[in-house]
Amino acid sequence: MSIGKILVVLTDSEKNDFLPETLQKELSAITPEIKWLNPDFINEHGWDDALSSIKPEVLVTGWQTPRLPEAPQKYMGSGLKYVCHLPGSVRKLVPRSWIEAGLIVTNWGRSVSHVVAECGLMLMIAGLRRAGYWNSAMHRNGAWKGPDLDTRSLFGKKVGIHGFGAISSCLVRLLEPFDVQVSTYSPAVPDAILNEFGVSRSPSLEALFSENQVIVELASLTPQTEGIVTETLLRSIPDGGLFVNLGRGAVVDEAALARVCSEGNLHAALDVYTVEPLAGDSPLRRLDNVLLLPHIGGPTVDQRRTAGAYGVSNIKRFSRGEAMEAIVNLEIYDRST
Incomplete structure (x- = not known):
């Protein structure tokens, strides 16, 4: 199974922490069609511009990635099938309607x-x-x-x-x-x-x-x-x-x-x-x-690459049509915070 374009929307610090150079190379080995955007671009231009022009099949997201629009049909029609969220909770990023419409969403699962x-x-x-x-x-x-x-x-x-x-x-x-x-x-x-x-x-x-x-x-x-x-x-x-x-x-x-x-x-x-x-x-x-403590029990800065590696592995599974880990289904979504 081939994979289309990957759109990564992370801040510079998120990119460095979750996806250091070795993991960026692994992503490039999956497909050369990777576009990197800072969340500021989405905040300024909106998701319409990014999704309709880039037409990614996979979207890689972090804490600062802006929330997806409420109506998924228009955007999933552009080819988006999978959101690989590198952190944990997805509720601030993905409206429930996207999962109802069939979008695959994963997070860091048990990796941290x-x-x-x-x-x-x-x-x-x-x-x-x-x-x-x-x-x-x-x-x-x-x-x-x-x-x-x-x-x-x-x-x-x-x-x-x-x-x-x-x-x-x-x-x-x-x-x-x-x-x-x-x-x-x-x-x-x-x-x-x-x-x-x-x-x-x-x-x-x-x-x-x-x-x-x-x-x-x-x-x-x-x-x-x-x-x-x-x-x-x-x-x-x-x-x-x-x-x-x-x-x-x-x-x-x-x-x-x-x-x-x-x-x-x-x-x-x-x-x-x-x-x-x-x-x-x-x-x-x-x-x-x-x-x-101010809710810092998750991965320390030096351990975020563990979650990044987990996300890259899931993208590889997706590209090969294999079973993926840490999928956020509706049941998990509803009980998350």
Whole structure:
């Protein structure tokens, strides 16, 4: 199967990070008909000009690529069949109507799960060591440790993971040297997978929260999981425990989390929020026992080429008529954020 033109719409920094020179050469080996555009061109001239004149079969996109128009029929008629989105969520880029009309869309899938898991491990250790508090206090207040130090270690802890997918499985492997006991609440995951990773199944979400000193939130966001982490669940975490969220912010009752943490018995380490960016007046920003990151759990700059290589591999599969990975179908689209 031959492939037509490829249109790449990335900023210079996205191009350098996701598609360094070696990957650009791999793209050129698939087809010499590659057109590179900066998103500014689309912002100025619109998609009409680019799609109707270039007539790409494959569109490669990044975070800064402008959103596709709402009506797909006109543009797919020009030959566009596949959008290879190098980052994760596609909802800001691709209207649902395009997927309904048959456009193939892929994203970075599981290619960066290990890097997200690395961030999760960092949040766990930093949260237990109270690193967020001490970093700020030493920079701003000249603070130093006192006799009532409340730092904890990850070694030997009971860790509960809500949701068990690709990131969770990578995290479990990273946790192996710490001799932790890991359990999960993820009813749809077969016992065989949990046994493979040495993870026990928690009978309920209530048991998961009340029986573990560290809770890691990695459940996907669906109508059923939105707001499922309630104040009652958060209060059931043992005193001195840690709640980590690097999954989806809206899974948690954020106001309740702020209330519980404000009482001092629960610590939190967060990378995701219900509304992003996190509001400047959010009570979470005022709590010394809440470590905050600005949703940077995805691939670091030096690891974005991993996602780029994954995208190039998918384009190769598309060119050969082979099965592709990380396809965003309507079900996945609807539960993504």
